[in-house]
Amino acid sequence: MTDSDSLSLDAKLNVLIRVGVMMLENGAATYRVEETISRLGRAIGLTAVESFATPTGLILEGLSAEGRLTRVRRVTNMGVNMDRLALIGNLSRDAAAGLLTQQQIVARLEEIEQHEGVYSNWLIVLGVSLACGAFALLFGGGWLEFAATIVGAALAMLIRIALRPARLMPLMTTATAAFAATAASSIACRSLVCNQPDIAAVAAVLQLVPGVPLVTSVIDLATGDIISGISRGAYAILIAFGIGLGMLLFLVWGL
Amino acid sequence: MKMSVVLPYIKEFLLAAVATLGFCLLFNVPRHTLIACCITGGIGRAVRLLAADAGASLAGASYIGALLVAIMGYLLARACRTPRMVFTVTGVIPMVPGVPAFSTMLHISNGNYSQGVVDAIQTLLIGGALAMGLTTVRVMTRIPGRSADSISKP
Numbered sequence: 001m002t003d004s005d006s007l008s009l010d011a012k013l014n015v016l017i018r019v020g021v022m023m024l025e026n027g028a029a030t031y032r033v034e035e036t037i038s039r040l041g042r043a044i045g046l047t048a049v050e051s052f053a054t055p056t057g058l059i060l061e062g063l064s065a066e067g068r069l070t071r072v073r074r075v076t077n078m079g080v081n082m083d084r085l086a087l088i089g090n091l092s093r094d095a096a097a098g099l100l101t102q103q104q105i106v107a108r109l110e111e112i113e114q115h116e117g118v119y120s121n122w123l124i125v126l127g128v129s130l131a132c133g134a135f136a137l138l139f140g141g142g143w144l145e146f147a148a149t150i151v152g153a154a155l156a157m158l159i160r161i162a163l164r165p166a167r168l169m170p171l172m173t174t175a176t177a178a179f180a181a182t183a184a185s186s187i188a189c190r191s192l193v194c195n196q197p198d199i200a201a202v203a204a205v206l207q208l209v210p211g212v213p214l215v216t217s218v219i220d221l222a223t224g225d226i227i228s229g230i231s232r233g234a235y236a237i238l239i240a241f242g243i244g245l246g247m248l249l250f251l252v253w254g255l
Numbered sequence: 256m257k258m259s260v261v262l263p264y265i266k267e268f269l270l271a272a273v274a275t276l277g278f279c280l281l282f283n284v285p286r287h288t289l290i291a292c293c294i295t296g297g298i299g300r301a302v303r304l305l306a307a308d309a310g311a312s313l314a315g316a317s318y319i320g321a322l323l324v325a326i327m328g329y330l331l332a333r334a335c336r337t338p339r340m341v342f343t344v345t346g347v348i349p350m351v352p353g354v355p356a357f358s359t360m361l362h363i364s365n366g367n368y369s370q371g372v373v374d375a376i377q378t379l380l381i382g383g384a385l386a387m388g389l390t391t392v393r394v395m396t397r398i399p400g401r402s403a404d405s406i407s408k409p
């Protein structure tokens with residue numbers, strides 16, 4: 001690696017913090033974020049890196065011949081894109097193997113940052129509705145409950161997509177979507193005269209289950225990242241209460 | 256073995272695989288892992304049903320299911336060169352205790368606390384079993400070594 005190829009310490013830390021923040025935004029486990037930062041930091045020519053990642057912020061300090069520098073950045077959590085996590089994983093693996101120059105690492109990172117979702121919104125609505133329908137059948141419902149669930153689940157998913165640009169509080173979005181799913185599936189159930197409206201409502205609402213924070217919370221606690229683990233768990237519980245709130249709003253208003 | 260014996264497990268597998276697929280799309284899982292994710296989710300639930308039919312409690316069966324999902328996640332992550340989370344998160348979601356959680360909420364909101372507590376315990380046991388299943392494999396397969404080059408001297 002020639003000198004002209006080499007980035008300044010500031011630029012190196014900029015790369016690392018962008019990688020870390022992107023991983024945290026997409027729900028990566030804390031140990032994986034810190035490990036990727038330290039691997040990539042070594043690949044990019046830092047003498048040492050120390051990072052502290054939490055779900056809402058990232059602190060990292062890098063040391064090189066130029067001196068030492070600390071960076072802090074807030075993380076706002078929006079949506080999960082696991083494809084990005086996979087691409088970053090490949091990037092850090094290739095970089096650690098010495099296959100990439102520093103410029104190439106920056107170029108690959110920019111490519112990943114441009115990378116949007118893999119699947120179109122319509123495909124997601126279709127897939128999520130079918131998934132919730134499958135839950136209705138798994139919970140012992142019949143084909144009428146399946147149909148009612150699909151109505152509720154599709155509406156809720158459409159609402160989630162529509163609310164995405166508004167950047168509301170996650171609790172608000174969840175409660176709204178849960179309310180819509182419960183209302184639509186129950187009303188559909190009534191018009192279809194199916195006898196288990198509860199099953200349809202539960203199944204339609206299951207798409208809101210905070211699966212990523214729940215699992216990463218467990219991973220974080222297992223790997224000793226207690227702060228991240230507890231806060232992710234608390235967040236998951238909050239979302240679960242949001243689901244309950246949305247459902248109860250409809251069920252208590254009565255039918 | 257008669258077809259009618261296997262049929263419930265096949266049905267469970269297929270439905271859980273469809274359920275997993277929906278979450279895969281929602282979480283933007285890499286394309287080349289889609290099928291592997293669906294198989295993981297399907298097998299998790301089919302094995303849970305098998306364990307429950309063999310006499311395990313629902314929580315115990317969930318532990319076995321989650322354990323299998325975690326093992327498959329570990330192996331598939333190596334084979335597909337993808338983060339393990341891709342498989343474990345989507346694979347474990349079909350086993351989430353949705354119905355017990357719902358009836359907990361309904362009973363407690365109706366002031367029917369004693370039944371609500373029973374359902375809440377059921378929900379927590381299943382959820383805890385899923386967490387323990389994932390953790391078991393996690394702690395056995397990997398010790399994170401991230402501070403090897405940390406800045407320790409001023």
